Amino acid sequence: MKFGTKTIHEGLNVDLPTGAIIPPIYQTSTYIQKTPGEHHGFEYSRTQNPTRTALEINIAALENAKFGMCFASGMAAIDTVCKLLSPGDEVIANNDLYGGTYRIFTKIYASYGIKFHFVDMEDAATVQEMVNDKTKLIWIETPTNPMMKIIDIEAIAEICKKSSILLGVDNTFATPYLQRPMDLGADIVMHSVTKYLSGHSDVVMGALVCNDENLAERLAFIQNTCGGICGPQDCFLVLRGLKTLHIRMQRHTENAKIVAEYLSSHPKVDSVYWPGKQDHPNHDIAKKQMDGFGGMISFVLKEDAIDAAIEVISKTKIFKLAESLGGVESLVGHPASMTHASVPQEERVKSGLVDTLIRLSVGIEDSDDLIDDLKQALG
Numbered sequence: 558m559k560f561g562t563k564t565i566h567e568g569l570n571v572d573l574p575t576g577a578i579i580p581p582i583y584q585t586s587t588y589i590q591k592t593p594g595e596h597h598g599f600e601y602s603r604t605q606n607p608t609r610t611a612l613e614i615n616i617a618a619l620e621n622a623k624f625g626m627c628f629a630s631g632m633a634a635i636d637t638v639c640k641l642l643s644p645g646d647e648v649i650a651n652n653d654l655y656g657g658t659y660r661i662f663t664k665i666y667a668s669y670g671i672k673f674h675f676v677d678m679e680d681a682a683t684v685q686e687m688v689n690d691k692t693k694l695i696w697i698e699t700p701t702n703p704m705m706k707i708i709d710i711e712a713i714a715e716i717c718k719k720s721s722i723l724l725g726v727d728n729t730f731a732t733p734y735l736q737r738p739m740d741l742g743a744d745i746v747m748h749s750v751t752k753y754l755s756g757h758s759d760v761v762m763g764a765l766v767c768n769d770e771n772l773a774e775r776l777a778f779i780q781n782t783c784g785g786i787c788g789p790q791d792c793f794l795v796l797r798g799l800k801t802l803h804i805r806m807q808r809h810t811e812n813a814k815i816v817a818e819y820l821s822s823h824p825k826v827d828s829v830y831w832p833g834k835q836d837h838p839n840h841d842i843a844k845k846q847m848d849g850f851g852g853m854i855s856f857v858l859k860e861d862a863i864d865a866a867i868e869v870i871s872k873t874k875i876f877k878l879a880e881s882l883g884g885v886e887s888l889v890g891h892p893a894s895m896t897h898a899s900v901p902q903e904e905r906v907k908s909g910l911v912d913t914l915i916r917l918s919v920g921i922e923d924s925d926d927l928i929d930d931l932k933q934a935l936g
């Protein structure tokens with residue numbers, strides 16, 4: 558089955574008895590057993606719930622993976638991956654991570670004796686240099702947030718295979734429509750489902766997928782033991798959102814191209830970061846591993862004053878000033894004071910995240926209106 562067909566059909570056979578075309582919201586905590594242990598495959602909704610199962614099957618299929626698990630949030634999914642680790646283990650991650658991921662690594666798991674290294678991964682050799690026999694996990698985001706750098710997933714996967722290191726890829730920005738890390742050698746793919754997969758800014762959820770049965774068992778054990786699960790109503794909403802993922806991603810990408818071109822030619826704009834631009838430093842890798850360049854754009858103003866950036870983001874009308882991304886509506890954000898405020902300023906600047914950097918999540922509105930909005934906001 559091809560991608561667009563999968564988004565609509567995968568995982569939808571869970572309610573065979575009634576023939577409902579859409580899996581119902583199984584708003585139930587438990588399931589009747591005939592005799593102890595004799596049941597229909599569902600015992601208790603922390604462990605399994607049919608609406609969640611339908612969604613887990615769907616997301617796994619989209620990522621070309623065998624197993625899927627859904628969680629209360631993207632962070633609950635990352636938390637589950639961290640719990641695979643033991644004191645003394647080391648993790649290598651890219652140095653411009655989502656702020657919440659940086660925070661859970663450095664503020665929670667570092668104090669449990671796990672060591673985290675943050676490196677620029679544009680050159681895979683830098684990653685190889687950091688590997689030692691304690692390295693258990695390499696964690697990457699690509700495109701990175703908010704610098705839109707592209708990391709060569711296959712090159713990092715090769716390093717991981719040589720030393721039996723797990724490779725986890727946060728695929729939130731690209732979505733499986735544009736990039737399938739499992740096919741490139743990842744062991745775990747993670748999503749903040751909150752963003753493009755849900756697509757309508759009405760759910761907070763996370764997901765993990767993997768192919769290895771033992772790994773799936775360990776992750777499901779942690780999911781069930783620690784209980785960071787999502788409810789059936791949210792699963793229903795995401796199943797609904799996913800049906801248009803392929804169509805939405807096409808439009809996000811088309812609009813982003815138009816916005817990136819407009820910003821690149823604007824006299825007040827210094828640099829524009831979008832992997833689809835010919836002059837993007839990692840454009841070739843993006844072309845190799847992605848089927849399109851996505852809807853996220855960052856840009857830096859020429860005027861080197863934080864107030865100038867604040868003025869622009871306060872003036873946009875269609876681009877709403879808000880955290881998050883990936884919904885049908887366009888959003889604008891200021892990473893230094895919003896999503897990445899938990900990253901220390903010296904770390905931020907090292908990775909290029911200056912105070913005048915503005916991030917756009919380009920929605921699926923009519924592009925003329927988006928350009929008009931940016932025109933008036935930039936003045």
Ligand SMILES: *Cc1c(COP(=O)(O)O)cnc(C)c1O
Nearest residue numbers: 630631632655727729749751762
């Ligand atoms: C939002 C986000 C997360 C965290 O997900 P939540 O659903 O907000 O918990 C992780 N990684 C990336 C890239 C994100 O954008």
